[in-house]
Amino acid sequence: FAFTKASLFLWVLKKDGSSNASPDILPEVLLEVSHPVNLSHTFYGIMFDAGSTGTRIHIYTFIQKDPVELPVLDNEMYHAVKPGLSAYKDKPEEGGNTIRALLKVAKKTVPEDEWKQTPVVLKATAGLRLLPKEKANALLDEVREVFDESPFFVPNNSVSIMNGTNEGVLAWVTVNFLTGHLYAKTRKTVGILDLGGGSTQITFLPKSKKTVFTAPASYIANINMFNHTLQLYTHSYLGNGLVAARLATLGALGADGLDWKVFTSSCLPKKFREDWTFGGITYKVSGIPDGYAGYKLCYYEVMRVVKGIVHQPFEVKGSSIFYAFSYYFDRAVESGLIDGSRGGMVEVRDFKKRAKEVCNKMTKYRPISPFLCMDMTYITCLLKEGFGFKDNTMLQLAKKVNNVETSWALGATFDHFNNLNIH
Template structure:
């Protein structure tokens, strides 16, 4: 039977991006009580092996983002000519504040222990990659967090190395570098574009077919590399500071730095007139208020957002003709609006975000649970997509999973890390 298109459509791009994310990095040298304590974890640069009698390789990836830390536990079925993602466990989201980090990560490590056979613990690499949110934190706070994680990983029963904890830079954090479930060497795999909107950064990635895109794009937006005996080229860029939470701060008039004394009050036309409340970002609590009634909120907010994004995004004309999947806050805000199902996903057009922004900005909240930032978020998303070069009727596919595997850069990063360990 022919492989369903949905099951393979993300495959090739995901594999390529997984290698792209880390090819420039330098790599260094049931409940737990039900199991017998394993021997101390292996250290150093020894080659990774599959546990005797098993054809599975497990990997643990912690995604430390701007709004929380998540654990991904992957099982790869290793066969002669194919590699299949057999299982994925996504666990709770936790804040990444240093004081809460140890307790939260310890709890997640227990989940990993209960999800992986004890015989595979010492052969299972555990990795934490911090994304844009940590790059925006004060250097001392970021170091404290990473040092805490390294100590926890060292004491865990899993394979921990010097390179197990790190912060990804903008080049590494290409959008949603994931593998779809299925055969990693499938000749029928096709590619699509990926859009990701995180808290601290936003990314766009696709495989350009028009030579003009390659010739006219900024040099650091085009990446070529070899994998599976072929040369591949992708357009990919991560815009640090243009994630939704960082954009909120910019639109509200704040800056990504510790505020000066008395500067934590922000006034914005993107909030309901004369409204007030508090908002926490990067360990700072701001008092946010709306301006006095006057200019229509949508128009005033759009003008403000356009100024924030002015000349910060490079439009790509070819992107309008590429099929794109969109993730993270693109997905979450579509769910908030009822445009897609929370579990099932769906499709959304640029104009859907735009029309929703006009509707939300011009009306009172429909319930106390509605975020006071929904107007701002929707205006920002619609303007950002326009600045990236997408026309109003451009349609995006929104999905959390493909064949029950969550689409995230963590899957591609884990696969690539395991492949690296096996070859060194």
């Protein structure tokens, strides 16, 4: 698994030969690809991301141009279905059918003569981590059956619940790989912030030893790349994903008496009241009809979900750039903070400013989502009070980089073909 600087950039060169590599290394890249190459062989990888709010399939096409070099990522086919597997906790067969439907997409994408050697892997995240063990296992067993009857190659341990550390590390690998930051001996990488439905991750390569020394031991992960070990700061907070945080804010997480209890919040429009389902459980939620609503009160409510729970790494107060995706991106688009087709750079203070606007004009934003005030306030609180980011920290909000989804799925496929030995 030895790389040269240029060989890794072959990974991020697109079909048209364009690159997102930084200008100072582009001549080296162009030099590398200007030699005639034999397009020796194309291969595929299928990665299922079974999240708390949906199941996604990523089908990657790789081209191996040279047996000793890294393959090039040619393209990605992406498809998603809702709800997530955890919603089928009492009907595992129906959960299995959602996987069957997605495998049909894979059969159309991967040529038939490649099916037998194309690995199919499913990794589940917080939705299944939050379920009782026997219910999660029943769902995983169902997926294994679906895989076994498929024409694709099923590796050992192809269906599993991924631990949160790997989720953060592999998302970091994906983003740094796609942005061209992953090459030998670099210290110039970007951090990642991933906000799912059930959990949230932060991962970055520390520049300061103090970050490593002051972090809880389990927050430092070693990853084997370029024949040497990178030490990453990474943690996954289970229960601090956006949707789980709504439940925690409402006081509904783990509550009983769901048939008759109504969970209220000043983060919701005063006249709002409806049944809301997450993970196959239905909750009655409402605003406070004769009370107050708005940003200040809402901030106070969501603070309890964050304060003292999220560790503040020593160096996030610095000027590093973080890529933020999943619900960070979705809510920024819904609240009008960024353009959905382009993404964009924002500062942490922009989330705060927009959260205030949304919360103080809830009726205007209610058609988009009655939860938008709560969600935007939670994101603001998580970034500021949780991770400890400064108001002027820059966040690059992106759904895709070079037309590939920003998620842990590419990193996990990469790990499948080249053991990264994360520990």
